[in-house]
Amino acid sequence: MSDTQASDPQASDAKAPDPKAPDASRRSERSRRAIYAAALALVAEHGYARTTVEGIAARAGVGKQTIYRWWPANSKAAVLLEAFLDLAEEAAGGPAGSEIPDTGDLAADLKAVLRATVDELNDPAFDRTARALAAEGIVDPDLGAEFTARLLEPQLRLYARRIEAAQAAGLVDPAADPRIALELLVGPLHHRWLNRTLPLTHAYADSLVDLVLRGLLVRK
Amino acid sequence: MSDTQASDPQASDAKAPDPKAPDASRRSERSRRAIYAAALALVAEHGYARTTVEGIAARAGVGKQTIYRWWPANSKAAVLLEAFLDLAEEAAGGPAGSEIPDTGDLAADLKAVLRATVDELNDPAFDRTARALAAEGIVDPDLGAEFTARLLEPQLRLYARRIEAAQAAGLVDPAADPRIALELLVGPLHHRWLNRTLPLTHAYADSLVDLVLRGLLVRK
CATH class of the missing domain: 1.10.10.60 (Homeodomain-like)
Structure with a gap:
């Protein structure tokens, strides 16, 4: 060689x-x-x-x-998946898959990441593409499975790890299931976005975090 | 005449x-x-x-x-909307828009309705049609707005009314926003359904209700 x-x-x-x-x-x-x-x-x-x-x-x-x-x-799906990951990274201002910051203030950390998601979903370029891909994933199980495995689940794991860190720090009830807890944060945001029910705002992101944490935090 | x-x-x-x-x-x-x-x-x-x-x-x-x-x-959208409402009524075993029962046990009442929603979403006939309509509503703002206004919002108002009744009964914190509270219940369910992340089960419906109510109920 x-x-x-x-x-x-x-x-x-x-x-x-x-x-x-x-x-x-x-x-x-x-x-x-x-x-x-x-x-x-x-x-x-x-x-x-x-x-x-x-x-x-x-x-x-x-x-x-x-x-x-x-x-x-699977060229079309593959190029779109990669292009969309790249777009998501740009919209998020950094590489996708970077950990949610742990400043010790769980509410502030979750509000920062949910506010960034709100900004992303309110970006017209991101919105149109994300809707087109979401719509196809909903009716095409194979494509949907690929988007979920390669785009969505890695993001969800970041939330799970941040919540687990808060459990390790004694802030979040150890009995709470981190997977269900994170779905309480991202599920309503996506429901509002996909169904265009009510505006996606930073205030909404904050309210979600506050209401979810009321149930998660260890009671003193 | x-x-x-x-x-x-x-x-x-x-x-x-x-x-x-x-x-x-x-x-x-x-x-x-x-x-x-x-x-x-x-x-x-x-x-x-x-x-x-x-x-x-x-x-x-x-x-x-x-x-x-x-x-x-708007014949095609109109007939589909009505057909889907009819399907949803049949799947729910009663007319859509009937109130969520108030037995005095908020957790039990919400679990019953979320379990019924899980059964509906797991019904292959309902699932395929609901996915096709959801996918179109996601990319067609006019159709999406009609589905949201005529199908989704009336259902969401039933949850809001049941939560408001629990507030009036002194069970749920009066400071909690019923709209955000109901989104914590339906948002995760739809997120799991649309993205096919994890199975939709009765146990999942129950866990959602329990975790959300931990944050909503008045603390003794």
Whole structure:
């Protein structure tokens, strides 16, 4: 094996930056971002079912083989899942999957993350795409299972860990089920968002946290 | 005006039973039920977007003009909304909009209604149709607003009234907002259902009620 990546077949994979070709790497990154943007825009405009790999490629100005090569399995769902994760990270102002901060003040920490979720759901670009994907996941069990496993459950585990930390600190009743407790926080928010019943505001996020914590906190 | 309905143009409207023609009334009721069944089946099989008034009429064995006459405004949405209300009533074993019982035991009363909702959501016929309609309401703001106003909000008001009654009885903290309290009950249930995260069971319904009431009940 050579001591450079030049003779390694993996080096031709656009995902692995080639140290000898920084321009190629930048071009790949530009193409990747163009594909994300095209995929998100098409889903927001036309829905999941009418979005095609061909359409994404044409709008992104890349060949459709680029998409099939970079996302070989279940290409449309795979590119959209990745594009949406990227959008969620941008909307959240940081990488998805980062822990909920533990300042020692559980109410403040949960309010901060629920307020950020409210802001995300009120962002028109995020809202349209998230609705299109949610609608498809609701009627397509396979796609829904993939979104739930790869997008939703990792987020829910962050809440569970923050609540478990509060239990370890003696603040939350050890008998409370962290899974059900977190569903009391995210469930109402999503219900209000999906059904457009009442406005999603920071005040609402705060009220949810306060009412849920009334039931969770250890009583003195 | 004649003293019978025979010369009244309204008498030819299939919705008004003609006292001189009980068979016509029974035929109308049969047609109405066939239209409901056809509409629900088509939406469950093909989704909202690909269901048409023509398709519903053909499957129900009626002329499409019957559907346009009985549901003149926004016919497809109107017939589906009514068919779904009828399905929900059958699944709930009684007319939608009946009050949540008040036995004096708030926990037992809420568990009974949440368990019934769990059974409804676990019913394959109800599940498929409800998913198809929910998916369309999520991406179509007008349709979503109609479903929310006519189907969802009347149900939510029943919860609000039961919680308000418990406040009046001195059981629930008067400072708790009944609207947010009810969202803590229905939001998690719908989140679990729509995202297919974990099973919907009676035990889950009971746990939700117990954890929410820990925060709501007046502390002794």
